[in-house]
Amino acid sequence: MREKLDKLAIKLCENLPLDFTLYEKDGFCRKPNEYCKYCRKDGDDKHFCNKKTYIPNQELRFV
Numbered sequence: 001m002r003e004k005l006d007k008l009a010i011k012l013c014e015n016l017p018l019d020f021t022l023y024e025k026d027g028f029c030r031k032p033n034e035y036c037k038y039c040r041k042d043g044d045d046k047h048f049c050n051k052k053t054y055i056p057n058q059e060l061r062f063v
Helices: 002-015
Strands: 039-042 046-049
Antiparallel strands (some): 039 046
16 A cells, blocks of 8 residues: 555656656655656666756657
């Protein structure tokens, strides 16, 4: 049950408008999840949250 609530809270955080977040602090995600499109793993235990600096063009791939 706890896991489902965590997934729901993370999905809510991801879908908040603009650059509002629930778990971001100083650019790091305090509740990392592989399904959040703003959470990026870097190195060992660091997970960055790029929601405040996210640009939709980041997902474009040029062929």
